[in-house]
Amino acid sequence: MDTDHAVIIGAGIGGLLTAHVLADTFDTVTVLDRDSLPDTPASRRAVPQDRQAHLLLARGLDAFEAIMPGFRADLEAQGVPFGDDQADVRYYASGRRLPPSASGHTTGAVSRVLLEHLTRQRVAGHPRIRVVSGRTVSGLTASAGGARITGVRTADGTLPASIVVDAGGRGGHSARWLAEHGYPPPPVETVRIGMTYVSRRYRYDPALLDAPLGVIVPSFPGQPYGGAAGREDADRIVLGLQAMLDADLPTDQEGLLTIAGRLPDPALAGILRHAEPVGEPSRMRFPESVRRRYERARRFPAGYLVIGDALCSFNPIYAQGMTVAALEALLLRELMHAGPTGDLARRFFRGAARLIDVPWSVATGGDLRFPEVDGIRTPATRLAGAYLGRYQRAAHTDPVLSAAFLRVANLIDPPARLFAPALLLRVARAG
Ligand SMILES: Cc1cc2nc3c(=O)[nH]c(=O)nc-3n(C[C@H](O)[C@H](O)[C@H](O)COP(=O)(O)OP(=O)(O)OC[C@H]3O[C@@H](n4cnc5c(N)ncnc54)[C@H](O)[C@@H]3O)c2cc1C
The missing domain is CATH 3.50.50.60 (FAD/NAD(P)-binding domain)
Structure with missing residues (x-):
């Protein structure tokens, strides 16, 4: 050439x-x-998508x-603020908080x-x-x-x-x-997920966002709504709410508060109620x-x-x-x-x-755990989905499982790591 x-x-x-x-x-x-x-x-x-939380x-x-x-x-x-992508973020899985752990990897909260x-x-x-x-x-x-x-x-x-x-x-x-x-x-x-995003920016206030980098509350089977709030650039908070499976996600303050109120971390509703907005909410659909x-x-x-x-x-x-x-x-x-x-x-x-x-x-793998999501489910993916559900429940009280899960979610380790014998044993014991 x-x-x-x-x-x-x-x-x-x-x-x-x-x-x-x-x-x-x-x-x-x-x-x-x-x-x-x-x-x-x-x-x-x-x-x-550049208006949405990233x-x-x-x-x-x-x-x-x-x-x-x-x-x-x-x-x-x-x-731009920097921090450990696990220790400085408050993570939830299946609606409950995961024990904090450090990955030793740094990221920047940049828009x-x-x-x-x-x-x-x-x-x-x-x-x-x-x-x-x-x-x-x-x-x-x-x-x-x-x-x-x-x-x-x-x-x-x-x-x-x-x-x-x-x-x-x-x-x-x-x-x-x-x-x-x-x-x-x-x-x-294709995997159809019927996702809607709404994001809005606010002036940074440490009293309203008490995690160093942010809070992430993903949706899970039975709960199509999720949300995140994070530091963004020098002086902002970005709040993002998400709805899967074509669930309704409004942009008005009252509607957003209703959704945030269903999520387990109070910071999201607190930001909506008390933080000073910078600009209007922005909505985007992402079908698949x-x-x-x-x-x-x-x-x-x-x-x-x-x-x-x-x-x-x-x-x-x-x-x-x-x-x-x-x-x-x-x-x-x-x-x-x-x-x-x-x-x-x-x-x-x-x-x-x-x-x-x-x-x-x-x-x-995460999306196909929702029974409503169409996609090819082999016996292996069904088994992996069921294991992931059990794994997450066990991780809520086991910092070793939580740390390993977050390393996979952050693309540091491959998903196969969650099936290591030592972790299988911890999940089985917790079960
Ligand atoms: C709601 C939402 C939230 C997201 N959140 C995250 C996140 O938290 N973290 C993350 O890593 N990723 C996130 N992403 C994904 C991320 O935005 C993209 O992966 C990333 O922007 C890379 O995109 P790209 O450069 O491939 O395409 P794009 O950013 O879409 O850029 C494509 C460019 O091509 C130009 N273009 C298109 N057609 C033509 C043409 N015919 N001629 C000339 N120019 C053309 C467009 O104008 C555009 O500038 C999110 C996406 C969405 C939708």
Whole structure:
């Protein structure tokens, strides 16, 4: 492959991190975004999730730092608070508090808009990367016979590239664009969760949020509502309430208080009642998790990759998307540095599939515990779901089980760790 020009579709978190990585090996990298990109940490029209509460897992922060050394210092300079992603967060599971434990891993309580803004600033300062705002990609160009993608089409004409990366988010245009060149769509897995999010910001007040980084109260079978409240940037609290299974989630104060009142941690209702709001509540629907299995596609062209939400978009309550996008970008860097890239797409999609398997099984494993959620339940997944229920009940009084559970939820350890003989024994004893 000649290494002159890479084009990335989308300047979200996935696209910007990919630009960084590709700038190591390509002479120029162009990132095209249909949105008008702000110069400040501001919400964008095309990224509605940036109004919603976001948590960056410690593993994600490490990956951001590996791609952009000094990034953590950038966050610190903005006053972003840091802490242990377990010890400094009050966690609940199945409606009861988990004993606190330290993971030894640090994360920063940063908003999605500030994170993207700082990443965009790094890209803007890079001599080989060009970010073009307000430019929509409408299709791909290909070599005669279509074996290789050779660039993108926009309203301004075509832009040639030696590699094109779709980082265009969960809308997933790639299947349609590739079909125009004769490629069948990839197998797609979906898990319908009928999720609604409502988030609102408040001025930070330590008397109202008494956990150093925040409180997380996930929904569980029998309780479709969940919520979280966390520090955000220098001086905010972000409060997020969630409803699964198409349960009603209003945005008015009284309705939000009713939902928060059903949750076991009093901080959520306390913030709603007494904290000083900054802006209005914002609501977003997220009907389903989607995994596009390009690693199983029968045919795939050279010179084209798909990354971030465009490849896999997870139930947001598990807070995995940005971390997975960053890990995929690191995988791409590893493959680019490893030498000849003739087989890049196949190797990238296989590696990404291995990487996605863990967060996907954490998220879908949790979702399929809800009997209302449609999905394939094998005897093994049923057994794992039942075990997870027992495990969580035992973890409420067993700090060892709690610590191991949170390490899996934070993508530090693989889910298989919960089945280690010593932990099976503790669950059995508690049962
Ligand atoms: C409600 C909600 C809460 C979430 N909470 C968390 C969380 O707590 N932690 C976490 O890690 N993740 C969370 N996520 C997921 C996270 O937001 C995404 O995984 C992350 O933003 C990575 O997305 P991306 O860069 O792949 O796509 P996006 O951020 O969606 O960016 C895609 C970009 O592509 C551009 N684009 C699209 N089509 C075109 C086109 N044709 N031409 C040019 N440009 C185009 C768009 O304008 C956009 O800028 C949450 C998601 C949701 C919906």
